[in-house]
Amino acid sequence: MSFNDDEVPAPARPTGFTGSPTRQVQLIKYHSRSAPLAPNDQEVLLELRGIASAAAREPLDLVAVIDTSGSMGDGGKLDKAKNALCFVIRKLTDRDRLCVVQFHHKASRLCPLRRATEAAQAELEALVRGLVAGGGTNIQDGLEIGLGVVGGHRVIAGRAASVMLMSDGEENNGDARSVAPGDVPVHTFGFGSGHDSRLLGAIADKSLGGVFNYVADSDSPTNLTETFSQVLGGLLTIIAQDLELIVTPLPGEATIRKPVDAGSFPAIPATDGSSSVTVRFGTLYSAEERKVIVELALSDRTASRPYRANVAQVQYKFTFQGQRVMSDPDRINIRRGRGTAAGDPAADAPAQVRTEVARRRHVKSIKAAMEEADGDRLEDARDILAEALRALERIVDPMVDMLRRELQRLLEHFRTKDTYREQGRPYAISSLASHGRQRFTARGDAEEVRLFATRRMDTYLEQAKRPDEKPPSADEDFREEPEPERAVPQDWERWTVMSVALRLLATVLSLLAFSIMARARTSGWDGDRYGRYEPYRTNRPM
Known part of the structure; x- marks a missing residue:
């Protein structure tokens, strides 16, 4: 299934990027x-x-695939999904394009890929506000149509394509595991305690670069918007x-x-x-x-x-x-x-290597704990997590602090079978997705663990908390950002230290020379300023 009626994108315009x-x-x-x-x-x-x-970022072709099954009508979940989608629409620019797909017992494309001009944004918001809950849950059909939109788009060069797929329930029509996303990143969102985190995690993992996000039940009207904003904060900076x-x-x-x-x-x-x-x-x-x-x-x-x-x-x-x-x-x-x-290569390695090795060991512990918990051995699972927490005690690093927080929350979610099924498993799957992709994911909410979050994600998170304010566009966000930072390679660190040391040595020698000269000028040589240097002249070897 493919579509080729997408709207022609805006002509490329200067990006302001210079250099190689x-x-x-x-x-x-x-x-x-x-x-x-x-x-x-x-x-x-x-x-x-x-x-x-x-x-200089790649213009975005985004397909939002949204669950509108009957369960989405409970607890205001569909309203939260609409608000989250409207936030996405307002952040896009006329360089970007958006398509909305809804699914219940079957899926339908609500519009082709459309340029997010000011007029189109108003029409897209009206389209989203008209969504109604009802029917079963056919994730496969929604995913296939979403990928068909991406696969059929007419202009590909210089554009980035992604799919965002959200569901609150378990699939009761079709089999989404049979769908092959190929190289298209599919970012999935499991909403509430009734979603199938294993299925949504598998869909994201099967794509190239996609991640699974867990959105917990919450009274907050913006919790889904906050999570959407984090993925969007990356997609608009590719x-x-x-x-x-x-x-x-x-x-x-x-x-x-x-x-x-x-x-x-x-x-x-x-x-x-x-x-x-x-x-x-x-x-x-x-x-x-x-x-x-x-x-x-x-x-x-x-x-x-x-x-x-x-x-x-x-x-x-x-x-x-x-x-x-x-x-x-x-x-x-x-x-x-x-x-x-x-010796031990890990012990002899730089601190950056040792910290990264510790993070990857941490990931293995989460996988092992999940295997035990899925086998109804929760006590053994908690022992594994507790041991992983002890292994991080002597490491001083900001990232490791977040790893500790992650393990502490997992220990809470692995207490009983019910808490593990409703919170622990989706939390762990989201954590593994984040570590595997080295990319931010929401673990229940968008603020608890900020591993791999970027500055733009932090900005969008704050904007998502203010639903009554219209957020600035992605272009306006860029204009407000400070100058870019540059990475410092390992060898540069060594030369920088040596350079600083040499400058300090030169300063000390200059001060010493100045002190000698000053004393020479005030030592009372009876008017002969050069007499003190005479011995060096007369005693030089021939």
């Missing part, structure tokens, strides 16, 4: 600077970071598409010891006989990060003299404004010497 497109994304490497000549393993953390500015990271160990120097740890993103070994691995990330938002851990097995060099070894090569590529961009090759360089003893 590769500057949209930055590569930062963290690893030990030295290693022994004997065979040893080294953990390397590779981080791709989007620039902290959406001066600065790279089709992002890939390629890691190639250099022959004779290193091999990749075990599969590259890229969370829930696919890490694909090369099929051309080389030993490279390609990680596919999909989209990247402004100020987002993607971290990958590569464990390199360094070759035996005990017969060699100490030297600086290029052990692997790293490149990244992405699409921006319809053009394919590739970075220059970047080498991972480690000094290998006799005085360096082989």
Whole structure:
């Protein structure tokens, strides 16, 4: 199923971005600077970071797929969904396009992809306000129509497409697990205690870059709007598409010891006989990060003299404004010497590597606890979570503080079978989605754990709390943002410290020289200002 009647988008206009497109994304490497000549393993953390500015973003083609089944009429849930959709409509600009799909026992497309001009926004809001609850829940049909809209859109180059799918219940018509989203990110929202978090989590996980968000029952009229705003805060700052990271160990120097740890993103070994691995990330938002851990097995060099070894090569590529961009090759360089003893690679690694390893160990604990809880072994599940909490006690890091908060809330939600089914499971699935994608997700509400949230998401969250005020458009948000921040690579940190130390040394020497000169001028030389320097002149060796 596909549609090709979408409205022609607005002509491209200057973005204000200057410089090489590769500057949209930055590569930062963290690893030990030295290693022994004997065979040893080294953990390397590779981080791709989007620039902290959406001066140049991809225009958005968004399809909102909304559950209007009978249960949505209970407790004002449909009204909350309408308010959330209207917030989305008001944030879009005339560069963006929106399509709304509703589903109950069957699905229907309410409009083609429409440019979000001021006139279209009013019409789209009226369309949304007219939604009525009734019927069963056919998530498959809604998802297929939503993907059909994306698959049939006529203008693709330089545009980003995404699907937002929300449901409050369990599917009783069709089978959404049979749908293949392909490379289209599908962001799902489980609303209330009756939704099927396992199904919605699986749909998002099957897409490239999509995440599952859990929206708890609440008296707040804006809790769904707040969660929608967070996903939208990313979608309206997409600065790279089709992002890939390629890691190639250099022959004779290193091999990749075990599969590259890229969370829930696919890490694909090369099929051309080389030993490279390609990680596919999909989209990247402004100020987002993607971290990958590569464990390199360094070759035996005990017969060699100490030297600086290029052990692997790293490149990244992405699409921006319809053009394919590739970075220059970047080498991972480690000094290998006799005085360096082989030890625990994690203990010898920089703090950034150790913190990331701890986060990934934390994720494994949540998965293990879920397996126990799904098997009705809640006490064992809580023991696993408690042990994971103790493992974080000695780590001082702002992100680790949020990991502790996450575990504490999971312990509360894993108390009984009912609390686990209604709150614990969706909370855990949302947490795993967030960690796997390294992207913000709502875990019950949009404020509790802010892991991976960006500055624009923080801004949209505050706007979503004020339903009586019309939010500014995405373009207006950008104009109010401060200047972009730049990432600081590991090597730059070292040179910065050395530079500061040299400047301090130069200042001290200058003051010392000034002090000597001042004393020389006031030491009473009977008018001969140069007599003090005479011994240096006469006693110089010939």
